[in-house]
Amino acid sequence: MNLIKRVGYFLVDVLGKVLGFLWRLTSLVFSKIYEFFLFIVGLDKEVDFFSNESRKFAVIISFAFIVFVVFFILVLAIFLTPSNITVVPNVVNNDILDALPEIEKAGLFVSVDYTISPDVPRGIIIKQIPSAGSRVREGKIIKLFVSIGSGEIVLPDFSGKTVDEVKSYLSSKGMRVNVEYVQSENSPSGSILKILPSPGTKIKPGDQVNIYVAIGSSSMPMPNIIDMSWDQVLLMFDSKNINVSITPVVTTDPEKDGKIVDQMPKEGDMVSPQMNVQAYVAVLGNEENVKNTKFLLYSLDLKPLYNTNTGKTNYFIVKVVVSDSSGQRAITKEYQELSKLTLPLKIQGIGNVKVYINDILVKESTL
Known part of the structure; x- marks a missing residue:
């Protein structure tokens, strides 16, 4: 117990000495300020820095300075603290349809990312960013990760759809798409002959869907000509009686010089002698020479x-x-x-x- 008292007395003594030192330092600083003030206003007299008059002036100046600093901090806090702060609600494990009104009520916007989750029912929110309870500005976008369950869908009827439309739909659902072209004199070139599995079948992401597309006797699927040499491309399409135009583009890569870097139509699209194939070949050199x-x-x-x-x-x-x-x-x-x-x-x-x-x-x- 005596030891605790001694430590306490020691700490009080140290604190007193520190405060005394700070007081003397403050008095000295503001006495100097007082002396400078007298010099400015033209009162030429000797100033006793440690006189009662100087000390009183130092105290007044110190107090005024502290009041000014506190006032300045309060003003900054008022003007710099945003007034449109809102709290992010907790919508995890809620249905997306129930969560949207709650988020909008908080003055926030929503970005939804759908993800496969076999253990979570379809439409339920798995995760949110920022997390619940975060203080954010109104208008901030809250990202929600929503379950689509196992991702299993029923393959719809694609009657009247183009090959590109079917491929785009299936790819967006995570399916693997394989397109095969079949010679057919009775069906228009480019039309879909059949799809396997057939419409109405349940499929899940990762399953393969085969699309069989008709091609006429004079049509052919556009091959991939990327990285082929320009002379090979000209001779190949000439043998098929298909027109091809080659446009040069500037390159700084010697390995790309003379090779095709882009094509239209893209690989797999149907081409025929009535169409014009566009190929872009990389050429070393400056823009003016390449253009000519x-x-x-x-x-x-x-x-x-x-x-x-x-x-x-x-x-x-x-x-x-x-x-x-x-x-x-x-x-x-x-x-x-x-x-x-x-x-x-x-x-x-x-x-x-x-x-x-x-x-x-x-x-x-x-x-």
Whole structure:
């Protein structure tokens, strides 16, 4: 007990000394302020910093300063504390339809994220952010995670829907979609022949749905041409009698140079000879040079040119000389019988093409 008293006396003594020191320090500081004030107003007299007059002035100034600081803090608290603060209600384990009015009443907005939860009934809120009891501004968005149960649905009837619409719906439900194209002379190209499982079947996320789509004799599903070279693409679509336009885009990646980076239509869409396929090829260089670059398929029937300009022979050397702003280059082909010449060309600026058969110029074109 005596020890406790001694410790208490010691602490009181220390506190008294600290307060005394602070008092003397405050008196000294405000005495200096008082002296400066007298100097400003022109009263030239010696000031005793520790006189009763100086101490009284220091006390008055100290008190006024403390009052000012307290007043300033109160004003800041009043003006900086938002008045539109609300408390987030607890809606976890509530039905989403019951929770919405309660959240709106609190002046808050809602963002809903649906998630599969086999153990929680459909429509029940699993989690909320921010948590219940949080103090937030009115108008803040509260994110709710709502159960959709096991996610099982009954496959609807897709009559009259397009392949893209069906794929979009099934993907949004978490289903895996497989599209197969089937030759059909009796159904319009691109129409859905059947869907398996059939409409009315219960399916759950992760299940595969097979869509069988009709294609006509002249139609084909658009292949994936991304990362193919531009000349391969031109020759491939030419063999299918489908028009293709190639647009250059700037790249800084040498590995992408000359390769297709985008396509329209997208993979799986139906294309036919009446359609125009658009491909985008990456090209190294500045924007101006790339913009003036053309990719085209040069086609020429050689047989009429031989009959007109050359004598009869069983061996033909065809040389194509291409000139453009990048320079001149020659391509040579050998034929035992003249036929159609099909040549993918990359032209920068204005190009000139000369075709020779057995060193005889038979055709000159400007591209």
